Amino acid sequence: MIEIQNLTKEYGNVMAVDDISFTVGKGEVLGFLGPNGAGKSTTMNILTGFISSTAGVVKVAGVDILENPVEVKKHIGYLPEQPPLYLDMTVSEYLDFCAKLKAVPIKKWSSQKKDIMELVKITHVSHRLIKNLSKGYKQRVGLAQALVGTPEVLVLDEPTVGLDPKQIIEIRKLIKALGKKHTIILSSHILPEVSAVCDRVIIINKGKIVAIDTPENLSKKLSDFSRFTITVAGPENEVKEIIANVEGVKYLETGTKIKDDEYSYIVEADKNVDVRKPLFNQLAQNSFPILELKSLNLSLEDIFMQLITNEEKEAI
Amino acid sequence: MLAIIRRDFKSYFNSPIAYVLIGLYMVLLGLFFNSLLGYGVSDIMSEFVGIMNGLLLLIVPILTMRSMAEDKKNGTEVLLLTSPVRLTEIVLGKALAAFSVFMVMTFVSLIFPLIIIVVGKPDIMLIMSSYLGYILIGAVFISLGVFASSLTENQIIASLITLVSIFLIQNLDFLAGFFSGFMNKAVLWLSISDRYIDFSKGIIDITSIVFLISFALVFIFLTVRVLEHKRWSQG
Structure with missing residues (x-):
């Protein structure tokens, strides 16, 4: 047209x-x-x-x-x-x-x-x-x-x-x-x-x-990792260890402390692996319940900023 | 094009402009008419139309200042220029709308010759030829005004450009005195008041009519060029 x-x-x-x-x-x-x-x-x-x-x-x-x-x-x-x-x-x-x-x-x-x-x-x-x-x-x-x-x-x-x-x-x-x-x-x-x-x-x-x-x-x-936040009830160190050992998890970071023994974590995993199920199973076995799981996929806004700032870097 | 003429014509009457102009014009004409009667001039009407001619200096700048400038300022220019209408139609439409208001004013001014016709025995053909000259000159000045209005989005600047230009054109005879030889002749040839003298004597010369109409069309053409040029250069 x-x-x-x-x-x-x-x-x-x-x-x-x-x-x-x-x-x-x-x-x-x-x-x-x-x-x-x-x-x-x-x-x-x-x-x-x-x-x-x-x-x-x-x-x-x-x-x-x-x-x-x-x-x-x-x-x-x-x-x-x-x-x-x-x-x-x-x-x-x-x-x-x-x-x-x-x-x-x-x-x-x-x-x-x-x-x-x-x-x-x-x-x-x-x-x-x-x-x-x-x-x-x-x-x-x-x-x-x-x-x-x-x-x-x-x-x-x-x-x-x-x-x-x-x-x-x-x-x-x-x-x-x-x-x-x-x-x-x-x-x-x-x-x-x-x-x-x-x-x-x-x-x-x-x-x-x-x-x-x-x-x-x-x-x-533009999203190389599948990123999400996960909130789990349980002591920080133990939970972190479990998450880190799940196959496919590339990066882990403690986010905010919500309550005593309730933390949110930011997880980045390999794009081709869906880590959510093993993650759930592992945490369930140790009876650390997942309270929230939320995708952190790049919004258009992030992409936009990324593209434009990339451009500027190249220009310099 | 008709749509543009009608819209612009109506818009003159939606704002106070048309009423103020007509009112002002009638008051001034009434005063002049009165004093002419007092002087006991033999040929009142051609004298009178001559004065109307002079008053175009005040009337036309006010009449045409908004023509193009307002559209530019309000952004309505975009509507006109992105509609399936030719530039020439837009400009002609705008100019004819202003011309129509001018014709309304001319029509209202007919009350004065009517008074003369009722109380005396004027040469009606002479009145008509004077009026014809006046209308043609009005058309020239209006297209000049539309052109000035296309140069700027500021209505005051547009009206000033028109005012000064009309003043110069009305006084070309005087300006010609500064030149000699060919230049003198060239400037006199362009003189519009010279042409009017013929009309006021009852001489309807085809070359004068053609001259005045072409003069008006030149400004229409220039306005179209201005719009075209703007499209290529700025935003």
Whole structure:
């Protein structure tokens, strides 16, 4: 659906986007992850035809954006970082205007408008001036704007920024639902968001792609050990000895003391061996009950930090 | 393009701008009309439209300052530029919206010639040709104003650029005096007030009409270039 090849954008001497290539399949939800200033917005602005690239090819539905920008724009709904709202219009007027801009057939529009407003839950504010709406509602109106004309591709630049936690969850649910019908590219610097919503993640830093993969694969790839914490009731030294002797355990460390004779330990084991069962058996034989066992697999957040700091080390 | 014209036109009336402009314009015109009557000029109407022409210096900068600049400041520019609409349509839409407000003002000002027609026997054709000249010159200044508005996101700067430019264009005759030979002729050729004199005498010259319309279109074209250039250079 979307093909990006060797995309580069320079602002003077600054490389905002440096030779990025990726493709997005039909119906895929792609997350664009990176710290502020990594080049997410720039890439999205180029993809939607708002600014031009310095070099590289962008194709949407097989059409090159430089050759036929109007055709490409027909396929894309864009919610920029700051929703492009006319504050002096009512929600309803604004959406009508967007529909005309995007040349939505008048016959289809009235039912489509109803659907969109219901989907993003703005029906009850449709006659209010946009300037009087709260930030959360403004964001929804912006999202509604992107949905006008039911474009195949949705490009959402930080769709949940500035919203309260409840609204964030709602918008995420909405994006997930939209992902069934649309191809979506969304950017974020919030990691759980991307792992919750996206099929695939691109991590970008300083204009370069650091990693592309599914959120699960990314965590798998980067965790060499299977790590977990275990809380056991029993004297520290004895418990430690038992754990250390289980086959496959590579590293052991006492964590926090919870109560008398109740300690948590951090265990790292060989990736190919599941040490949990022998661990349980050994401890049970010595009647040291396991009170808690919790996986410490790398979260996307850890991976993100790891990738970005690795990059920086290499650069030095 | 129609959608943009309608939206922008409405937006002028959503804010106080259109009302303030029309009110201000009518008060000023009323005052001038009154004093013209007192002077007992033989050809009141072409005199009067001449004054309207001069007042464009005040009216147009206020009318056009927001045109492009506001979209840039509010971020709505993104919506326009990422919609399947050509740049030319966007610019023309914005300019025509401002022009429509200008036409509303022109329409309201027709009350003065109507008064003259009721109480006297003016040359109606002369009034019409004066008005035609006035409207065409208005169109030139408006597209100039839209161009100025595309250069900045600050509305005050946009209106100042427009004000100074219109002032210079209105006084090209005077500026021409500083040059001699070819330059003098070139500057005079560009002079817009010169063209207006013909209209006010009832002379409708096709070359003048073509000249003024092309003048307006040049600024539309330049505005499109500005937008295009911005896409390539900055964010």
